[in-house]
Amino acid sequence: MLPRESELYRLTASEVTNHLRLGDLTVEAYVRSLLSRIEAREPLVKAWAYVDPALIISQAQQLDQVPPHLRGLLHGIPIGVKDVIYTIDMPTKHNSPIHEGSETRLDAAVVTILRKAGALIFGKTATAQFAAIHDGPATRNPHDLTRTPGGSSSGSAAAVADFHIPIALGTQTAGSIVRPAAFCGVYGMKPTWGAVSLEGVKLVSGILDTIGIFARSVEDLQLMADIFQCRDDIIPQSIDIKTSRFGILKTAMWKHAQPATVKSLEAAAQLLESQGASVKEITLPSDFNDLHLWQQQTMYTDIAVTHYSNYLTAKDKLPASLIGHVENGQRHTHSTKLNAMDSIARLRPVIDEILSRYTAVLTPSTTGEAPVGFYTGYPVFNTFWTALHTPVINLPGFGGQEGLPVGLSIVTSRYRDQHLLKVAKELGPLFQSRGGWQSSL
């Protein structure tokens, strides 16, 4: 059943798709509801770098005129695009004064794919500068406006959590999808590295950068993964929690876990056990202990290369931390960098084998609840999986003592994205109904 007109914005993309098919909803009516929500909430949440209501409504009207048999799988679905991903009809500013007034107009490969499927590219979501620094944009956590939504995909996470749009694209080089998804209490999926083209996306580190998805339901993640042709070698089976084996992984970074994270991971393990699953704490070989350090060494020396041209021509417009990476990255020895890159590469098949023993492995998404202020949080539980190239999905459902959401990551081996979605399809609703935290937005 359709929600009352004033609350259409609460629909997920999959629900919108059903209603559009049934014919009891138009794209225009839906996007007008989203625009009203944005009008009411954006002054507080500040999720957007660019939204043009006239462009959105005109596209919605065009989409409504497409005959049903010519409609794509994402027909009429509004998607927010992180402002480091190029779009031909909107500016792309990377939250940097260097790109103020930029006229670079092209569609990133992902944007082309989404438009072809009938999606409505809704606007550009706020990002930490160049998706490469720890200070966020002005965006606020919609659950508590004093707090960060996480970063660097800050606007994508906040806009989805606050019902501005059902789906948004983000990018992750350290923890920029999973962390903001967790802080904002939504689903966030980082697919296997390399599965989705980076063409037309601002480079941070080519060996780490991954495009991912924010949504409020697993069905919506699934829709996007299918559009992006994420495929497993073996068509995955549905998961039955009762016969599943879950690994609980605290990692060498566990000392950074705050009580909210410690309790949520414990509660999740108990909940799964109570459902009949086998749940076992696992530890990784000591080779994995330096993985966070290696990810950081790789990323920062890569930033020294990818931001060298900005450093040369517009140093006065770069934030201090990027200047530091260029200057320090150039002082790093290459042997440090090669050791980091080669060591990570050596561990990728090792972790694949370990992960293949479990239905999925559960691990923290963040150190705790979203901190107060503009620091987007420590990605220490995310860098492992970015470096190792595995798919990760953040599941919402648990919460901390401050009333904010705490996400948990499920992880599996590379190119088992569809399998991981099957796991999320069972665990997501379970955690959301039994985890104890619910969005009050």
Added chain:
Amino acid sequence: MLPRESELYRLTASEVTNHLRLGDLTVEAYVRSLLSRIEAREPLVKAWAYVDPALIISQAQQLDQVPPHLRGLLHGIPIGVKDVIYTIDMPTKHNSPIHEGSETRLDAAVVTILRKAGALIFGKTATAQFAAIHDGPATRNPHDLTRTPGGSSSGSAAAVADFHIPIALGTQTAGSIVRPAAFCGVYGMKPTWGAVSLEGVKLVSGILDTIGIFARSVEDLQLMADIFQCRDDIIPQSIDIKTSRFGILKTAMWKHAQPATVKSLEAAAQLLESQGASVKEITLPSDFNDLHLWQQQTMYTDIAVTHYSNYLTAKDKLPASLIGHVENGQRHTHSTKLNAMDSIARLRPVIDEILSRYTAVLTPSTTGEAPVGFYTGYPVFNTFWTALHTPVINLPGFGGQEGLPVGLSIVTSRYRDQHLLKVAKELGPLFQSRGGWQSSL
């Protein structure tokens, strides 16, 4: 001494730099000579995708007005840019009808860096479609117009060999710098993967794509490597051939070497020995035997991802081979791809250690002389080094029985680009003076 006015186009970039400093040459006079050369030769060689003489002359005039103390290290040096690298003031068409009339205007990071150093971005050089197929553009080998200049950086190699410009940029994913440099009898340098930013360059395969340089002297390669901040951990010493140790590496692909390549490699080994160097044939462990296959599996499955958006929206404008890669790449199992990527990654530190035992390793650049026609040649001696991320320099100097140039590659371990340039500085002139092949252009 300055050549007579009508032959200024023969100067190398380093020579031009000296004359501009001395004040007996203007940028305008120099580029007018290049433009005359192009006017005479381009109808035969077809090296260019875009040249705008008015834009070039106006930039030359502006550069001539820059006061000496404000001039960059590349002041007034014309550089050709492969037409898969974006430029803000010229179209970038990737030799594809998909990008005909394209208005995407941005400067790739490398272009920004070159402009900042005072270079004159001269025009766009012809490329095989999307730098991703084996059929070249219309470009001809300037030494024999019935033959390919190699590819995919066809125009960059031909334009430098034919004295249209002193320096050009290319890209290599399999053998697209080293092979055309060898076929055209010029220097070609593929730096260590990751040393130069790929921002603003069309993606083929992020883990393989490398930007590199074509020039007619080692000094010119050096100038560019310095501008791009290629640095070794240890400042390299000059090389004395007499005390050097060279490895001769035929690789598991040696059966593809034609007599021209077999004889050139033998002649080079003898020449080095005659100069007092230690020269030793080396063989790699059998783990390396499948490296070419793994590179191909990685590249083609990556192309399936990077060209998926074109396949969806403009399949009728894609060449059959790219359609095939998208369709076949999607049928490849991910476990094949992961095995290829992980196996290559495992061998990178192994080859670094092996290469570190030698001043440099000499290996073929191509199977033989440039073939007749439009097929750009088999990259079977290049894929190793692209996959392994090591720097490679093609040295001209030898020739085959058909009178065409045969290049040889020198290789060293990752991030020893400056060391490799020191080796090229000694071996390049030696091979050019004693190798038996000279350009008659």
